Amino acid sequence: MRRLLLPILASLPVLAALLGLGTWQVQRLHWKQDILARIAAAEAGPAVPLAGQPPPYTKVVATGRLDHAREALLGVELRGTTLGAHLVTPLLRPDAPPLLVDRGWVPMERSQEISRPEGEVAVTGYIRQADTRDWNSPRDDPAGRRFYLFDPAALGAALGLPPPAPFGLVALAAPGSPAGALPAAATRLPRPDNPHLGYAITWYGLAAALVGVLIAFLLRRRREPAA
Helix, strand or coil, X not given: CXXXXXXXXHHHHHHHHHXXXXXXXXXXXXXXXXXXXXXXXXHHCCCEECCCCCCCXXXXXXXXXXXXXXXXXXXXXXXXXXXXXXXXXXXXXXXXXXXXXXXXXXXXXXXXXXXXXXXXXXEEEEEEECCCCCCCCCCCECCCCEECCCCHHHHHHHCCCCCCCCEEEEEECCCCCCCCCCCECECCCCCCCCCHHHHHHHHHHHHHHHHHHHHHHHHHHHHCCCC
């Protein structure tokens, strides 16, 4: 009996860990599905006036004046064979902190005119939360107004702004915008990846395989004569 009990006891912690990881991925799957459902609902619905600190991906409209003299470039993105970045411009709002607006992608080599509307504007877009900086984060170039992480506090300080809102606004292209206009604003809200179902199947599959191997091993040991 002992020769059967020891493999079972050795397998139980591994089986518990595999089942726990699978269950965790199922929970993550439901969490991600909820986020995707909220994004889809926000995209289908009308924009709401910006107030307070809305959650990420909320579609809002903010009113103010774009301060084009203090725009900056964010990130690096290759479109086709053209290297570019996102144009971030402060939106100055009366009685509210400046709001950093990602107006869209622009090429590094600018042979085409970039739209810079003057006066009061209403910008429709979705809320973007700040990026988290760690030891592996790329270093920004504040003097050159080149940034690789969306850090509103760092951007605001480099641009000489009062403390900006702790989140940003990613502008959405207005209906009927001409093709090829710059900046190339987003046309839809982003969808985060949702690989958790595959992960859950993998962990549960490994748990099932472990049980199968253990059963086969125990059946074989039972047929062997006792030493």
